Amino acid sequence: MMDPSKYDYRENFDKVHGILMYKDFVKYWDDVETFQARPDDIVIVTYPRSGTTWASEIIYLICKDGDVEKCNEDVIFNRIPFLECRKETFLNGVKQLNEMASPRILKTHLPRELLPASFWEKNCKIVYICRNAKDVAVSNYYFFQMINSYPDPGSFPEFVEEFMHGEVPYGSWFKHVISWWEERNNPHVLFILYEDMKEDIRKEVVKLIRFLGRKPSEELVEKIVQHTLFQEMKNNPCTNYTTVPDEIINQKVTPFIRKGITGDWKNHFTVALNERFDVHYEQQMNKCTLKFRTEI
Numbered sequence: 176m177m178d179p180s181k182y183d184y185r186e187n188f189d190k191v192h193g194i195l196m197y198k199d200f201v202k203y204w205d206d207v208e209t210f211q212a213r214p215d216d217i218v219i220v221t222y223p224r225s226g227t228t229w230a231s232e233i234i235y236l237i238c239k240d241g242d243v244e245k246c247n248e249d250v251i252f253n254r255i256p257f258l259e260c261r262k263e264t265f266l267n268g269v270k271q272l273n274e275m276a277s278p279r280i281l282k283t284h285l286p287r288e289l290l291p292a293s294f295w296e297k298n299c300k301i302v303y304i305c306r307n308a309k310d311v312a313v314s315n316y317y318f319f320q321m322i323n324s325y326p327d328p329g330s331f332p333e334f335v336e337e338f339m340h341g342e343v344p345y346g347s348w349f350k351h352v353i354s355w356w357e358e359r360n361n362p363h364v365l366f367i368l369y370e371d372m373k374e375d376i377r378k379e380v381v382k383l384i385r386f387l388g389r390k391p392s393e394e395l396v397e398k399i400v401q402h403t404l405f406q407e408m409k410n411n412p413c414t415n416y417t418t419v420p421d422e423i424i425n426q427k428v429t430p431f432i433r434k435g436i437t438g439d440w441k442n443h444f445t446v447a448l449n450e451r452f453d454v455h456y457e458q459q460m461n462k463c464t465l466k467f468r469t470e471i
């Protein structure tokens with residue numbers, strides 16, 4: 176017999192090209208697939224909860240030559256539209272982007288094979304940010320509790336089971352990361368690790384500035400680092416999503432900008448769950464040369 180909680184779990188999601196996704200996004204998928212990129216678009220790609228917002232604010236500041244005032248003019252999801260995001264009364268990423276003047280910065284969580292062809296045809300610059308799977312699983316567990324139209328994720332071990340098998344929005348973390356790692360030698364793609372950002376943010380900011388074709392002056396780097404500190408972004412209404420109504424993102428449960436550390440998984444995985452996860456990880460990632468750090 177079908178477990179009723181599992182049925183509910185899938186009720187809010189649908190599949191697009193075999194990948195689980197929020198139902199409203201799938202309804203308008205043609206608009207995403209046929210999206211027309213422009214050559215000077217900058218695309219930020221992540222698996223959800225891998226440091227998208229942090230990297231987005233950094234990239235926005237780079238493009239505005241470190242002018243913090245420009246960041247404070249609007250909330251991040253208006254300055255950097257979310258391509259596939261669609262919610263009748265709240266957001267329409269494609270519409271926002273079509274109405275936006277160039278140069279545009281946008282974010283998406285799509286795996287490599289689902290990124291609209293136009294971005295490749297126009298040779299757009301793409302930044303892929305990734306984070307170790309265990310911390311991503313933890314962060315997504317809290318995210319599920321925060322997004323009102325997402326189902327109850329159940330207990331943490333139950334959620335990890337779904338996560339391991341890709342039965343979560345955007346599918347398998349493993350396939351996502353591998354699909355983008357295959358593009359690592361593409362000169363239009365820059366690969367950045369959240370753990371490297373945590374360890375030495377200046378070094379990663381310089382990499383980003385150079386990739387975006389600008390000069391990494393000390394002053395610019397310092398301005399960016401200060402403005403995007405965890406505590407700054409957590410307290411900033413333009414980056415912390417507190418302007419979104421509670422009916423959509425309920426931050427009473429947990430804040431959107433939550434802990435911002437590497438290794439929080441140790442507070443959530445039991446020894447047994449960790450061993451099970453490691454076995455699964457090895458099976459999925461054994462051919463992938465990308466190595467993550469789960470502590471720094």
Ligand SMILES: Nc1ncnc2c1ncn2[C@@H]1O[C@H](COP(=O)(O)O)[C@@H](OP(=O)(O)O)[C@H]1O
Binds near residue numbers: 432
């Ligand atoms: N300035 C910053 N420095 C470090 N981590 C940050 C950050 N801003 C956001 N984060 C963390 O990035 C994760 C969210 O990623 P995304 O923006 O892709 O949704 C959250 O992780 P945690 O839930 O582990 O705290 C959040 O706390």
Ligand SMILES: C[C@]12CC[C@@H]3c4ccc(OS(=O)(=O)O)cc4CC[C@H]3[C@@H]1CCC2=O
Binds near residue numbers: 424
């Ligand atoms: C549209 C949505 C509310 C916004 C949810 C959302 C917000 C921010 C995200 O970016 S990040 O991964 O944290 O950088 C991702 C999402 C994905 C789900 C979005 C929600 C679906 C239902 C709803 O109301």
